[in-house]
Amino acid sequence: MITIFLQAAGAPESSMMPTLLMMGAMFVGFYFLMIRPQMKKAKQEKNFQESLKVGTRVVTTSGMHGRISQIQDDGVIIETLSGKLKFEKAAISREFTQQRFPDNSEEEKK
Structure with a gap:
């Protein structure tokens, strides 16, 4: 049982890169699907209120x-x-x- 944890902990460099890439892709996806449309809508509302x-x-x-x-x-x-x-x-x-x-x-x- 202890050998399994040691083997998994012994190779952090090879498994770290795909995890970072996946997290980066998720952040980019959240930006384009959630954050950017909210910012665009807020800008439109502000322009409407000023006009x-x-x-x-x-x-x-x-x-x-x-x-x-x-x-x-x-x-x-x-x-x-x-x-x-x-x-x-x-x-x-x-x-x-x-x-x-x-x-x-x-x-x-x-």
Whole structure:
């Protein structure tokens, strides 16, 4: 029994290289499958939050629909059907487009 452990411990140099290569390949795989997409998504969210403008229709992460009425340093004020509410910029999840939800004022002009 002791000879088996000695034989396994006697050859660490030959078995170390494939183990290091496998660990390196796993790290590269994790980087491209998990870390890089998260960084890309975070960058897109930051650009979206910086590009918000007054009058844009948005949806918050909690599902509130409204229109941005003011942009402040510490957040935005969103006008909903029930009144005006203040949210952090990070709480805005997506924007509605004019093609999906056209203004009533444009329909009245036609």
